[in-house]
Amino acid sequence: MRKSEVKKILLLVVEPLAFGILALLFIIPTITVVNLEPLTKTLKEFDVLGLSNKAELQITIVGGTHQAFEKERLESTDGVYKYTTILKGRESDRYSKPILEIVNNKDEETILEIYGYTHLPTKSDITMIVNDQVYRLQRPNGDVETQQLLLLPRQKYILYLAIENFSNVQFDEDFELSIKEI
Amino acid sequence: MSKLLKRALKNSLIPAVLMIAGKALGIFILSAKYGFPLEIGNDVTGLFSTQIYFQDSDVTNFVNSVSDLVMLITIAVPTIYLITKTAIFQSTIQNPKTIVKVTKFNILKWITRDDTTFLKIFLWCAFLWLCSALIIKNSIEGDTYSWIGITAGLISLFCGFGSLKTFEVETNKVYPSNSKYY
Numbered sequence: 001m002r003k004s005e006v007k008k009i010l011l012l013v014v015e016p017l018a019f020g021i022l023a024l025l026f027i028i029p030t031i032t033v034v035n036l037e038p039l040t041k042t043l044k045e046f047d048v049l050g051l052s053n054k055a056e057l058q059i060t061i062v063g064g065t066h067q068a069f070e071k072e073r074l075e076s077t078d079g080v081y082k083y084t085t086i087l088k089g090r091e092s093d094r095y096s097k098p099i100l101e102i103v104n105n106k107d108e109e110t111i112l113e114i115y116g117y118t119h120l121p122t123k124s125d126i127t128m129i130v131n132d133q134v135y136r137l138q139r140p141n142g143d144v145e146t147q148q149l150l151l152l153p154r155q156k157y158i159l160y161l162a163i164e165n166f167s168n169v170q171f172d173e174d175f176e177l178s179i180k181e182i
Numbered sequence: 183m184s185k186l187l188k189r190a191l192k193n194s195l196i197p198a199v200l201m202i203a204g205k206a207l208g209i210f211i212l213s214a215k216y217g218f219p220l221e222i223g224n225d226v227t228g229l230f231s232t233q234i235y236f237q238d239s240d241v242t243n244f245v246n247s248v249s250d251l252v253m254l255i256t257i258a259v260p261t262i263y264l265i266t267k268t269a270i271f272q273s274t275i276q277n278p279k280t281i282v283k284v285t286k287f288n289i290l291k292w293i294t295r296d297d298t299t300f301l302k303i304f305l306w307c308a309f310l311w312l313c314s315a316l317i318i319k320n321s322i323e324g325d326t327y328s329w330i331g332i333t334a335g336l337i338s339l340f341c342g343f344g345s346l347k348t349f350e351v352e353t354n355k356v357y358p359s360n361s362k363y364y
Contacts (some may be wrong), residue, residue: 011183017317018187025194029201033253036205037325040242041221041235063233075239143346159187 068095096162104151122178129160197309204256208249265344314338
């Protein structure tokens, strides 16, 4: 094979690769900048031995990606935690996701008052699951129920949010969960 | 490999690096200056899963807004410079009065060499649009101050218009208008 032919074949391979690299030069900065966007999370407080010693309730967002849950946020004002998310339009099914990690750092039992609701009724059955125990938050007819959760001392709990609907939901809905220590 | 592709690759490197550097430096310098405690985690699964956490939602909002602004400035300033330089260069060709003004402002260096190509302006403008799109998305979601989103939108609009004018000038070089040259 002549040298010019080799060069021609090489160019055929290199050119599409160069286009790919050019595209990556746009894609990589975009993904990196999106990932660099800071999030809010209760940071762990450590003492000199590296152990957490603050005797209080600690609630942190689990995060992650899910087809039905989007834009999760957790805010805390005056001891009341407010978790918000967007429940995406979805097909009729049951969806669940771990949303919050609750740690009771106290040496005594703590009771939490929890209620959650969507801003518009969409005939979805919304529940939360803690230690395989199901607590109903909003009935399909829109009725909201306040639940109480007993937290044992020095225990960690993962709170799951579950939604179930028997017909397709076409629109996104805002969901809000309020957690208060009583 | 075509010359155009080679130059596109070469010219895209700097804005791509500056985009990431602007955002990252904005976050870390601001955190260091104001002493905001931050935590770097990788809770989100998938590509580039590193996340930066702040304790307070107001701090998160502030840091995200300012870092977005820093990123916008790092990309917008060179883009505006390139467009202005080309506009002045073209104006000096058509109007000798501009040379007097350029000399008065001591920016003769800008017009001594036409090293700014349309490709360069277009690539910088493309990165500016990318940045603006990300900032506007953040503004809509409430993660960035709305005035930064509006500023980003206006800058990208004007730069888009500027690059369009440059494109017109470049095409006039190849296909001069009949009334002028014939």
